[in-house]
Amino acid sequence: MPSIRVVNFSKHFGKVKAVDNVTFEVEDGEFVALLGPSGCGKTTTLLTLAGIYKPTSGEIYFGDQLVNDVPPKYRNVGMVFQNYASIHT
């Protein structure tokens, strides 16, 4: 697997800043958890890594590849949802 790089990533839903300028990197083989209070943007970040959301601004890289516009089926990313019926929690 390539590394994952999230650079100055923001995702806004109208006036709601679900994620506001986040930068982090995950190396190949690292096991990383996003930890934070309810509503801080963890799920929104994961959905964007999976390609379900596009960033409002910023860049997502898998290795050297900018994947902002790569659809989910071409990302080779698995995601297990928090709830079966809703992606909004």
Ligand SMILES: Nc1ncnc2c1ncn2[C@@H]1O[C@H](COP(=O)(O)OP(=O)(O)OP(=O)(O)O)[C@@H](O)[C@H]1O
């Ligand atoms: N599709 C959406 N439309 C509008 N607002 C949204 C949407 N998805 C998330 N939000 C809002 O964005 C913010 C971040 O939500 P998100 O679900 O990413 O948080 P979270 O860290 O996963 O929270 P939790 O720990 O409760 O799962 C919240 O204020 C949420 O209400």
Ligand SMILES: [Mg+2]
């Ligand atoms: Mg969540």
